Amino acid sequence: MKSLKAQNHPLSKSEKEIQLLESLEFTESFESKLKESGLFPLKPIQIEILQINMGKMCNQVCQHCHVDAGPDRKEIMEQEVMQQCLDVIKRHEIKAVDLTGGAPEMNPNFRWFVTEIRKINEDINIIVRCNLTIILANPKYHDLPDFFKANNIEVVSSLPYFNAVKTDAQRGDGVFGKSIKALKMLNEVGYGIDGSPLKLNLVYNPSGAFLPGSQGELEAQFKKKLSSQYEIEFNSLFTITNIPISRFLEYLVRSGNYEAYMERLINAYNMTAAANVMCRNTISVGWDGYLYDCDFNQMLELKVDTPKSQHIKDWNTDALTERNIVVNQHCFGCTAGAGSSCGGATA
Amino acid sequence: MKTYYNPDDLKKFGNIGEFQKPMADKFFEYYGEVFKEGALTAREKSLIALAVAHAVQCPYCIDAYTVDTMEKGCDEEQMMEAVHVAAAIRGGASLVHSTQMMNKAKEISM
Numbered sequence: 001m002k003s004l005k006a007q008n009h010p011l012s013k014s015e016k017e018i019q020l021l022e023s024l025e026f027t028e029s030f031e032s033k034l035k036e037s038g039l040f041p042l043k044p045i046q047i048e049i050l051q052i053n054m055g056k057m058c059n060q061v062c063q064h065c066h067v068d069a070g071p072d073r074k075e076i077m078e079q080e081v082m083q084q085c086l087d088v089i090k091r092h093e094i095k096a097v098d099l100t101g102g103a104p105e106m107n108p109n110f111r112w113f114v115t116e117i118r119k120i121n122e123d124i125n126i127i128v129r130c131n132l133t134i135i136l137a138n139p140k141y142h143d144l145p146d147f148f149k150a151n152n153i154e155v156v157s158s159l160p161y162f163n164a165v166k167t168d169a170q171r172g173d174g175v176f177g178k179s180i181k182a183l184k185m186l187n188e189v190g191y192g193i194d195g196s197p198l199k200l201n202l203v204y205n206p207s208g209a210f211l212p213g214s215q216g217e218l219e220a221q222f223k224k225k226l227s228s229q230y231e232i233e234f235n236s237l238f239t240i241t242n243i244p245i246s247r248f249l250e251y252l253v254r255s256g257n258y259e260a261y262m263e264r265l266i267n268a269y270n271m272t273a274a275a276n277v278m279c280r281n282t283i284s285v286g287w288d289g290y291l292y293d294c295d296f297n298q299m300l301e302l303k304v305d306t307p308k309s310q311h312i313k314d315w316n317t318d319a320l321t322e323r324n325i326v327v328n329q330h331c332f333g334c335t336a337g338a339g340s341s342c343g344g345a346t347a
Numbered sequence: 348m349k350t351y352y353n354p355d356d357l358k359k360f361g362n363i364g365e366f367q368k369p370m371a372d373k374f375f376e377y378y379g380e381v382f383k384e385g386a387l388t389a390r391e392k393s394l395i396a397l398a399v400a401h402a403v404q405c406p407y408c409i410d411a412y413t414v415d416t417m418e419k420g421c422d423e424e425q426m427m428e429a430v431h432v433a434a435a436i437r438g439g440a441s442l443v444h445s446t447q448m449m450n451k452a453k454e455i456s457m
Contacts, residue, residue: 166422206418213419217390221420 001061003070011250014301021329030331037271041324049282051098058102059137062171064248069102081289082113084312096125103134118151127154132182145189154199160207162225170207183232192234201236209257211337212239215345238344243296243333265332273339276346279325293325302326357407390419398433
């Protein structure tokens with residue numbers, strides 16, 4: 001399967017996505033909902049997390065990917081931009097660095113970057129969003145579990161279900177089997193084991209046009225099934241709602257679920273989740289160094305709304321803290337039900 | 348095309364109070380209470396609801412509880428097993444009445 005960009009699909013262009021999101025007649029605007037909640041304009045609380053997209057290249061082509069990542073995507077973060085990120089991490093009070101992609105490990109400077117971050121601060125939480133199959137994709141990645149352990153990385157990995165049918169339907173043929181092998185490799189070095197400091201968290205995304213259920217209940221089910229059937233342990237399950245952009249938006253339109261899904265998100269708007277959205281404490285850095293309110297705004301090419309600090313090389317904490325967060329209809333994905341963020345439910 | 352069932356009518360379920368509000372309010376309060384986590388998990392209750400939806404053949408309930416069970420992490424195999432439970436009870440309910448038929452047949456036969 002090719003990325004939407006390689007297919008030259010209309011929805012690979014952010015202006016078309018935004019046009020579609022704004023075209024539904026029955027919808028209330030996200031802005032008006034925030035106004036009702038007394039949250040508009042949406043402002044940051046404190047910038048604590050730097051989420052860095054190291055490139056769109058990936059060994060998988062997942063059906064729901066908001067990045068439209070895949071082997072045919074060549075956008076990759078250069079070392080110069082990584083150095084600019086390191087300068088920001090050194091100078092400012094960043095508590096967590098969240099590395100994502102694509103498969104961040106496919107960036108040729110990934111290991112250098114991680115070790116440089118760790119040199120700056122022993123306590124900073126470094127998160128790697130590892131798709132699991134990358135560990136088995138090539139012998140040069142087989143030692144990733146040891147590398148993660150040596151640098152005290154928190155590993156966050158997607159596993160949409162505890163069986164092959166649903167997992168492979170979302171993430172590609174054979175992904176479930178490889179994910180199980182990779183999880184065992186992570187468990188073997190101490191990840192996710194009760195009492196171990198090495199954190200292994202899983203991400204649940206619904207395999208279709210529906211919302212995630214209770215994070216606690218799903219975590220209990222995952223723990224029971226993965227332990228009894230595969231002897232796999234992990235720490236926490238993060239439930240993440242599929243945001244209606246990029247490939248998931250294309251799926252919604254193609255399957256005739258778009259309007260009903262948007263209606264579901266809007267009807268499930270939760271003020272508490274809106275107050276806790278991740279863009280209030282996170283800045284997202286694109287592969288080319290531009291700054292965004294979140295990874296979704298990044299994919300829609302909606303840069304941070306402050307001319308003084310649009311690129312990592314021009315980082316200005318005051319300007320970023322005072323900015324208004326850019327919102328649009330896709331933001332209903334983060335405020336539905338129990339809420340959704342890169343760390344799971346928020347309400 | 349006009350049909351007796353319209354999927355969009357499911358969204359109007361909450362409006363039944365328009366004709367009789369006190370009873371509707373009591374019903375929805377009770378409904379909410381029933382589906383809360385209790386001695387049974389919310390997931391178990393959702394699977395029961397899916398099975399009952401098939402037994403009473405309510406298309407609105409089937410749509411609603413197909414989505415609800417999937418949101419609660421059930422897979423298609425579990426959902427179909429729940430429907431088979433409903434089918435087994437419905438089929439069994441017919442068949443167990445055959446004992447009455449058998450009794451009567453024997454009663455009037457030489």
